[in-house]
Amino acid sequence: MIRKAFWTLVALVGAFAVGGVALHRGETINAMWIVVAALCIYSLGYRFYSAWVAAKVLSVDPTRATPALRLNNGRDFMPTHRWIVFGHHFAAIAGPGPLIGPTLAAQFGYLPGTLWILVGGVLGGCVQDMTILFLSTRRNGRSLGQMARDELGPVGGFAAMLGTLTIMIILIAVLGLVVVNAMKHSPWATSTVFATIPIAVLVGLYLRNIRPGRVLEGSLIGLALLLFAVVGGGWVDSHPALRELFNLQGKPLAWFVIGYGFIAAVLPVWLLLAPRDYLSTFLKLGTVLLLIVAVILMRPEIHMPAVTQFIDGSGPIFGGALFPFVFITIACGAISGFHALVSSGTTPKLIGNESDVRLIGYGSMMLESVVAVMAMIAATLLEPGVYFAINSAPGIVGATAEAAVTTISSWGFPVTVDQMAFLAKEMGESTLFARTGGAPSLAVGMASIFSSAFGESMLAIWYHFAIMFEAVFILTTLDAGTRVGRFMLQDALGHVWKPMGETSWYPSVLISSGLVVAGWGYFLYIGVVDPNGGINILWPLFGIANQLLAGIALSVATGILIKQGKLRYSWVTGVPLAWLAIITTSATWEKVVSDDPRIGFLSAANQMAAKLASGAMSPEQAAVAPQLIFNQRLDAVLAVLLSAILWVVIADMVRVSLRAIRGQPVPPNSEAPHVHISSIKLGAEAA
C-alpha cells in the first residue's frame, strides 16, 4: 500500500515536472525542473518497464547458470558482484558522445533534445543494452556480429561487420576533429593535452615494471600529474616563447592526432592505451559525479529558450530540421548502437546471475542518459548568444568578431564583442569565437557550474580541466577504436591472404593499422580544412552510423524474440527499431537529396563546383575546393551505403521471422544449453 502510494507520487511529480519543462515559456527556467523530471522518468522506467521486460519478454531465469559460472577461468570469465560489473560496464559505454551530442542539439532549444534523451533512453537505449547483454549472456558472451550470423544468417553477420567498421572510422574522425578544434590556437589546452601522453606512459611503466597491476596507486599518481599538467598549461600560456611553441593551427594538430593514433595502435597496450584508459576512467567517473552534485547544489537557470527558430533547419551549428536531425545528433544518451558491441563483449562474461542484467544493462544506460541530460543543462545555461558565438563556424556567421556578433544578435540572441572577449579572458583563452565541436562550449558551461559551486576564482583552471577531461577520453576512444578497426581489418584481409590475418605479425599490424588510420585521418583532415567547420558534415554521419548499428542490434534481438515464439512481445524491440529505421532513412534522404547546400551533400558539392567554375572563389578557397567537392560526394555515397546496410539487415530479419512464424526451417537457436545453478555450486564444493 505504502509502495503503491510512493510510486503514484513519483508518477505525479514526474508528470508535473515534465509538464513544467515542456510548457514553461518564461525568460529562464531552473535546471531542477529538468533534473526532477529526468529522475522520475528513470525511476519509473527502471522499476516498472525494465522489470516487465526482464520477466516477460526476456524470461530472465535466476536459476540458470551464467557463462561466468560455467566457464569460470579466473580471468575473463568470472562471476563478479553486480555493482562492480555495473561500474565496469558504465565506464565502458560512457564516452564523449553523450557530452557532445546534447551540446550540439541545444541549437534547437533545451526541450527537444531533453525529451528525446528521456524517452529514447527509457524505451530505446536502455532496452537495447539490456536485451543484447542478456542475449549475449545466454550465448557464452558472443559478439553482436556472431549473434547476427548465428541467428539470422551470413548476410546479417556480414552487414553487422561492415557497419561496425564504418562507424569506427567515422566516430574516430569526428572525435579527432573535436579535440583538434579544442586545441586550435590554445597553447594552454594544447600543452595540457600533449602532457597527458608522457603521463600515461609513465603510469604504464609503473604498472608493468615497478608495481605490476597496482592500478589504484598508478592511477592516483597519474591523476596528480594530470592536475599538475592543467595548472602547468597556464604557466606555458603566460610564457611568451613556450606559448608560441604550442600555439598551433588546425592542420598541424590534425597531423599530430593522426600520427598519435597510428603510434598508439601499434605500441604494446600496456605502454600507452591501458594506462591512459585507467586515467580517463577515474576522471570520467569523478567528473560525472562532480557535475551531478554541482548541478544539484547550484540549481542553475537555463537561459536557452525551450524551442528556437532553428527547428526549421536553418541552424548555424548543423543544418537540418528538428525531424529527423535531433534524433540523429543525440545518439549516445538516448540510444547508441555502439553499446551493443560492449554489451556483447566483456560484460556478459562477468555476470554472476541472469537477474543482474537489469541493473547492469538497463541501469548503466540510464546513468549515461543522466550524463547527457547534464550536458544539455551545461550547454543551455549559457546565454544563447554566447553559446552560438562559440559553436558557429566562421563560414556561417562571418569571419570577424564584429560580423559574428552582428549575425548572432540579429537572430534575437544578443551578444557583444566585449562580452566574448571578457569571457575568453576569464577562461584563459585568446578567443572563444567559432570554437566548434562542442567541447569548448561544454567546458565553458562546466567551468561556470564548477566555479560557482566550488570556487569562483578558478574559471580558467576549471575550463582547461574540462578540456583535458574531454581530450583524455576522446584520445582513449581513438586508440581503442583504431585497434578494434585494425583487428577487424586483419580478420577480413586474412580471408584474402592468410598471413594478413595473424594479429601479431608486424607487417600485417603496420599495414592494417595504417589503413584504418588513413581512413579516419582522411575525414579528419577534410573536416579541419572545411571552412564550415566539418562538424556540420561529420556529426550527422556519425549519428546515422551509430543509429544504424542500433538498428542492427535491435533487428537481431527482434528476430530472436520472434524465433523463440514471442511474437506478441516483439514490439519491445520492434518499435524502437522501426523508429530508428524511419529517422536514419529520412536523415539519409535529406543529407543526399536536399536542395539546401547546408543539408544536402550533393547540392553542396554542386554549389561549390559552380562557384569554382565561375571563378568566384578566392585563391585559398579554390585550392581546397576540389577536395571538399569530392568529399561531399563521398559522404553522400557513404550515407546511402549505411542506410542500405540497415535495410538489408531488416529485410533479413523479416525473412527469418516470417519463416519462423510459418513453421519453416530457420537457423537454430544458438543459446548455450540450460545448466542449473545448483549443479555448478555443488561441483565447486566437490572440487
Add this chain to the structure above:
Amino acid sequence: MSMQRLTSFLGLAWSMIRSLATDDAYDKYLAHHAHAHAGSPPMSRRAFYLKQQQSKWTGVSRCC
C-alpha cells in the same frame, strides 16, 4: 558496536574500490588457480597483468 560497523563498512567500500580498479584481479586469479589447477605453477603478477591487458584490448571495450 558502531565502531565495528564502521570498520566493516569501510572494509567493504575499500574492497569494492579495489575491485572496480581491478587491483584484486591477481588475487582472484591465484585463488581460482589454486582451486582449479592445483599443482601447476600460476603466472607471475606481471605476466598476469600483461595478459589481462592484452585480452581486454583485443575486443571492443570502450565506446563513444
